Amino acid sequence: MFIVWGRKLVYRKLGHVADFCPICRKPRPFALQRIGSAGHVYYVSVSQGELVGFERTCLKCRTVYNAEPTHYAKVVPKLLPWNDMVRQTFPNLHEAWADRLALEQQVRDNPHTLSAQDRHALIRNPFLLLSPKVEKQFASTHMDKEVGFALLGAVALLVTVPAIAHVIAPDEGGLGVLVALGLGIALVVWQMAMTGGRFMRRQVVPVLAQCLQPLQPTPGELQAVMAELKTLKHKMGTKLKLPELYAQLKMKARGSAG
Ligand SMILES: [Zn+2]
Secondary structure, eight states: OOOOEEEEEEEEEEEEEEEEETTTTEEEEEEEEEEEEEEEETTBOOSOOEEEEEEEEETTTOOEEEEOGGGSSOOBSSOOOHHHHHHHHOTTHHHHTHHHHHHHHHHHHOGGGSOHHHHHHHHHHHHHHHHHHHHHHHHSOOOOHHHHHHHHHHHHHHHHHHHHHHHHOGGGHHHHHHHHHHHHHHHHHHHHHTHHHHHIIIIIHHHHHHHHGGGOOOHHHHHHHHHHHHHTTOTHHHHOOHHHHHHHHHHHHHHHHO
């Protein structure tokens, strides 16, 4: 018998904390997780594993950051009303993040008074923060609902095409199965090739646009960041389509103006 075993990452929920989210540009509630590396047999592991690190996930934009649980006064098991959440988990949040919060106030009130250096850093930052999410997505193949529909379509083709072929040409039964199989595989492969683009459009571009919108970045500023990402070999540099980002930024600008 073939036994599947090895090590895998085990994520264990520790609770919730308040902290600053640079993508939302605001203090937010976070879910705190412990990451361990544990032995598994058939992907089942019983221990929480050796400590690899901690991460916090913003409950609003779902961006994941490294975390250090000792930074917090307490980790609460359930979400609390916001003021209680801050008081209990990160009572000096506003002092600890004072400089950044002042900068964010300037971003909201008057983004064009920022120094060129601050603007560049603030525009570049969300790309770098979202880059690990993009790298993770493109490191392995993923299913989304369209791939699921393509698989269902392939099954439907395998049922219907040979049946139709049998009526038209009863002697060529095998050909119908081959045609259905070929069409089904082509359909699934085509949809799998599109998953990356859909992921960027649904899970990266809207988050980036939401984050960048208050800065009203120019195409030149965005192109400069993309060129830098390409040079540094971030997947984001090639997978992100700037026209899609421009379109979302325009939509959000209209939304906030209207
Ligand atoms: Zn966030």
